[in-house]
Amino acid sequence: MRILYVLLLIIIVSCKKNQELPVVKTEKKPVIGVIEKNAMVVSAREEASKIGRDILKKGGNAFDAMVATEMALAVAYPYAGNLGGGGFMVYRKADGQVGAIDYREKAPLAAFKDMYLDENGDPISEKSQLGAMAVGVPGTIAGIFEVHKKFGTLSIEELLTPVVALAEDGYVITEMQEKRLHHFKELFLETNKDTILYAGTIKAKDTLKNVMLGKTLRRIIENGKDEFYKGETGRKLVDYLQSKGGIITMEDLGKYEAKWRNPIQFSYKDLNIISMSPPSSGGVCLAQIMKMIEPYDLKSYGHNTLKSIQVITEAERRAYADRSFYLGDPDFVKIPIDTLISDSYLADRMNNFDPNKATLSTDLSYGTIPGYESSETTHYSIVDQFGNAISVTTTLNGAYGSKLYVPELGFFLNNEMDDFSAKPGTPNMFGLLGAEANAIAPEKRMLSSMTPTLVEKEGKLWMSVGTPGGSTIITSVLQTILNVKEFGMSMQDAVNAPRFHHQWLPDVVIFEPNSFDKKVIDSLKAKGYKTNEEETRVIGKVDGILVLPNGSLEGGADRRGDDTAVGF
Ligand code: GLY
Numbered sequence: 001m002r003i004l005y006v007l008l009l010i011i012i013v014s015c016k017k018n019q020e021l022p023v024v025k026t027e028k029k030p031v032i033g034v035i036e037k038n039a040m041v042v043s044a045r046e047e048a049s050k051i052g053r054d055i056l057k058k059g060g061n062a063f064d065a066m067v068a069t070e071m072a073l074a075v076a077y078p079y080a081g082n083l084g085g086g087g088f089m090v091y092r093k094a095d096g097q098v099g100a101i102d103y104r105e106k107a108p109l110a111a112f113k114d115m116y117l118d119e120n121g122d123p124i125s126e127k128s129q130l131g132a133m134a135v136g137v138p139g140t141i142a143g144i145f146e147v148h149k150k151f152g153t154l155s156i157e158e159l160l161t162p163v164v165a166l167a168e169d170g171y172v173i174t175e176m177q178e179k180r181l182h183h184f185k186e187l188f189l190e191t192n193k194d195t196i197l198y199a200g201t202i203k204a205k206d207t208l209k210n211v212m213l214g215k216t217l218r219r220i221i222e223n224g225k226d227e228f229y230k231g232e233t234g235r236k237l238v239d240y241l242q243s244k245g246g247i248i249t250m251e252d253l254g255k256y257e258a259k260w261r262n263p264i265q266f267s268y269k270d271l272n273i274i275s276m277s278p279p280s281s282g283g284v285c286l287a288q289i290m291k292m293i294e295p296y297d298l299k300s301y302g303h304n305t306l307k308s309i310q311v312i313t314e315a316e317r318r319a320y321a322d323r324s325f326y327l328g329d330p331d332f333v334k335i336p337i338d339t340l341i342s343d344s345y346l347a348d349r350m351n352n353f354d355p356n357k358a359t360l361s362t363d364l365s366y367g368t369i370p371g372y373e374s375s376e377t378t379h380y381s382i383v384d385q386f387g388n389a390i391s392v393t394t395t396l397n398g399a400y401g402s403k404l405y406v407p408e409l410g411f412f413l414n415n416e417m418d419d420f421s422a423k424p425g426t427p428n429m430f431g432l433l434g435a436e437a438n439a440i441a442p443e444k445r446m447l448s449s450m451t452p453t454l455v456e457k458e459g460k461l462w463m464s465v466g467t468p469g470g471s472t473i474i475t476s477v478l479q480t481i482l483n484v485k486e487f488g489m490s491m492q493d494a495v496n497a498p499r500f501h502h503q504w505l506p507d508v509v510i511f512e513p514n515s516f517d518k519k520v521i522d523s524l525k526a527k528g529y530k531t532n533e534e535e536t537r538v539i540g541k542v543d544g545i546l547v548l549p550n551g552s553l554e555g556g557a558d559r560r561g562d563d564t565a566v567g568f
Helices: 002-020 046-057 062-076 125-129 140-151 156-169 175-192 211-223 225-229 232-243 250-255 282-293 306-326 343-349 470-485 491-496 518-526
Strands: 040-043 086-092 098-103 259-261 264-268 271-275 377-383 389-395 453-457 460-466 509-511 543-547 553-557 564-567
Touching: 040 046, 040 062, 040 543, 040 553, 046 062, 046 156, 046 377, 046 564, 062 086, 062 140, 062 156, 062 211, 062 377, 062 389, 086 140, 086 271, 086 453, 098 140, 140 156, 140 225, 156 211, 211 225, 211 232, 225 232, 225 250, 232 250, 264 282, 271 282, 271 470, 282 306, 282 343, 282 453, 282 470, 306 470, 306 518, 377 460, 377 543, 389 453, 389 460, 453 470, 460 470, 470 491, 491 543, 491 553
Parallel strands: none
Antiparallel strands: 040 377, 040 564, 086 098, 086 389, 098 259, 264 271, 271 453, 377 389, 453 460, 460 543, 543 553, 553 564
16 A cells, blocks of 8 residues: 555656646647657758758768758759858867858949949838849858868768759659749749749649759869859859849959858857857847846746746847847957847846836837947758757848849849848848948848857757748747747747747737737737737748757757658
């Protein structure tokens, strides 16, 4: 009897302990993502994840898989995967060494501060968003070659041959792709003044081949990075751009270089977070928000409750206000990063937070630092069988970038120039405001929100995470980390969970439609928050990998896209 009683007690106590872990208030059973023992690739397309996984299986490392996955996305996910854009990668090697590479686009030499303003000094947003004038000097090919030079173990030919096959044999169009291509068809025709491969009648389940892209990739295998920046591909690219009124020259291409950067590192409770440094605002803003919310007990407040949403929103508001003033290309502007992410500065920023009412963004500006002079992108995460991890976000900026497609080369070009602040104080396509720090200048890199992030726990790799989503990237990465850390979710549930977003200006909290408790939204309104649930733009499309306590890997591939996790 006594033994039975003790057993019962143990069961009750352990149940209670387990109950404390997942505090997600949901009737649904937790959804666990794909679990694999050795290695994992999670990306926006199954074909790309599989090509990355096959490289790992062949003995390649995460960096080899990055080169192949990045190019496979350019083939099968032209919406954001690219040769004509740029991106950022954060890495953590098996020995704990961390780093980052910036292959962000930059302004052409002929660019100038007011290049997108009309005679009245007002921004012509179409000029920075559509067609040849919107294009920044692409960085992706320089990025993958630089990664390969430093860390690659297989040859470029071994890495890119499966990608050439994908382009030449074709890939199967998904329902989501059919819808998107249909949606953008008119804009493709208008921008290119001609039909293009992607403006044809393309239906789900069709196999789409991109023979010209296959040829471009074959030349890159043969001639290396210079093919794109100094060779035939570069010349075709420049000729085409100039025939469409663009200003990028061979000199611009020849001068482009990817840059190794020190990532932003900060702690949140027992986590060490490693994220992208400027010219992305991702790491700095993520650090600011997480440090501002750290003193609040989100776990006890609960997931997506009034108290949690309020604290996170107020921290986001303050971080985005700082973003708009202080952040830009670090090679051009001095950024007080240490102060911006310091405990004392951030505690001070939250001093005027009043739980009873919303802070108005009009009453809040960037913080004072004494002595200071002053929807599209794609993400993939890879963890290899050796323990190396990478987190990569790459972009054309808008969906299919500038919509300008180079038929002879088989790819779209970015409209990243819109990420500059065309006129300080006037919002860009994500509604983000910028100041002098992000004004246009020749060869300057435009400020980004991309937030490829790795997280360590107890000195070991714990998570690789990131997302597309323009200005919502930072807040989506934030919520995904919190969903696992504070609310005990699986990786899959964490990426699937409904998200909200605030970015200082416009002063409105946007919520994924039909996903939040109406009572919570009403209570926020009663406290003075402006809310928007009608917004149809997706708030992030997160992909991540979580290292489970037994060392296995759980992939989280966002339900909002065709994203897929594969491993072995
Ligand atoms: N083009 C989106 C970003 O870099 O934030």
